[in-house]
Amino acid sequence: MSLPRFYLPAVDWRAESLSLRGDEALHCGRVMRKTVGDEVEIFDGAGRVALSQITAVRKAEVSLQMLREWQHPPLDMQVHLLPALIKAEPWEWLLEKAVELGAASVQPVITERTVVHLTGEHLEKKMQKWHRHMIESAKQCHTPWLPRLELPCAFASAIQALPSQGVKILPALSEKSRTLREVSLGLSSGAAFVVIGPEGDFTAGEELLAEQAGFTPVTLGPLILRAETAAITTLAVLSQLGGWNERSEMRD
Numbered sequence: 001m002s003l004p005r006f007y008l009p010a011v012d013w014r015a016e017s018l019s020l021r022g023d024e025a026l027h028c029g030r031v032m033r034k035t036v037g038d039e040v041e042i043f044d045g046a047g048r049v050a051l052s053q054i055t056a057v058r059k060a061e062v063s064l065q066m067l068r069e070w071q072h073p074p075l076d077m078q079v080h081l082l083p084a085l086i087k088a089e090p091w092e093w094l095l096e097k098a099v100e101l102g103a104a105s106v107q108p109v110i111t112e113r114t115v116v117h118l119t120g121e122h123l124e125k126k127m128q129k130w131h132r133h134m135i136e137s138a139k140q141c142h143t144p145w146l147p148r149l150e151l152p153c154a155f156a157s158a159i160q161a162l163p164s165q166g167v168k169i170l171p172a173l174s175e176k177s178r179t180l181r182e183v184s185l186g187l188s189s190g191a192a193f194v195v196i197g198p199e200g201d202f203t204a205g206e207e208l209l210a211e212q213a214g215f216t217p218v219t220l221g222p223l224i225l226r227a228e229t230a231a232i233t234t235l236a237v238l239s240q241l242g243g244w245n246e247r248s249e250m251r252d
Helices: 022-031 088-100 120-141 155-160 180-184 204-212 227-242
Strands: 005-007 017-021 039-043 048-057 061-071 077-083 167-171 190-196 216-219 249-251
Touching (some): 017 048, 077 155, 077 227, 088 120, 155 190, 155 204
Parallel strands (some): 005 039
Antiparallel strands (some): 017 061, 061 249
16 A cells, blocks of 8 residues: 655755645644654655655644655656646646646646636636645655646747747647647657647637647547547647656665
8 A cells, every 4th residue: 555645845855854834734644644653755746755754743844754765767758738728627627637647847828719817816826726736636646746837828928938849739620630649659758748729729820820830730539529638638648658667766
C-alpha cells in the first residue's frame, strides 16, 4: 500500500527537516490524522520525492525528518496544453486529468467565443483554487509532477509567444485535418503544444492564425467532442508516446 503524499514547493525544501503548513498541514494532521512517528511522502511537483517521518504535529504546522530522497528524471515528451477557458466544472475536470496524464503546463487562452472572463481579485481567487485542485489531483494519483499553471491570456498572444521548436497541434473538424497518428508518428521526445478551442470551437480566423503560427490541424475522429474531451484525448495519446521513465535517482 502506498504512503500518503503531501505537497511542498521546492523553495520550502531544506536539507534534513521539512515543514508542512497551511492546507497541507491541515490535511496531514487533521484530515488524515497522521501523528508523530508516521511515515509519509513529500513531493515538490518537479520530480523530487522524499520519504519522511513526522516529528511534530501542531495546529498549523507538521514537522518531518527526511529519511530518503529521490529525483525522477524529466519526461521525454513535454506536452503543453493551451485550452480555451470553459465553464467551471468541465474546466476543473480538464485540469485534474492534465495532472494525471503528465502535462508539462496549462496555459488558459481567451478566444473570440470564450464565455468565461475573469479579472482582478476574482481571477486571483480562481487561480488559487485551480492550483489547489491540481495539487489534490497530483497527491491522489502519486505523480511526481505538477503542471505549471499560467495566467489566462489572449489566444493570439499565447501562440505567437511559443518557441519555434516542437510539434504544434490543433484538433479541429477541418478538411485539411490529418490524423493525430500521422502528425505524431516517430515522435517520442521534445515538446508538443496543443491548442483547444472553447464551446463553439475556434473561429475560421483563429484557425488561420494558428496555422500561420505552425499548428497542424488534426482530427480526433468523426464525432464532435466537448472541449475538455478533446484536450484529454490528445494529451493521452501524446503522453503514451513520451512514456514515463521509471528510473529515478536515489539520494540518501
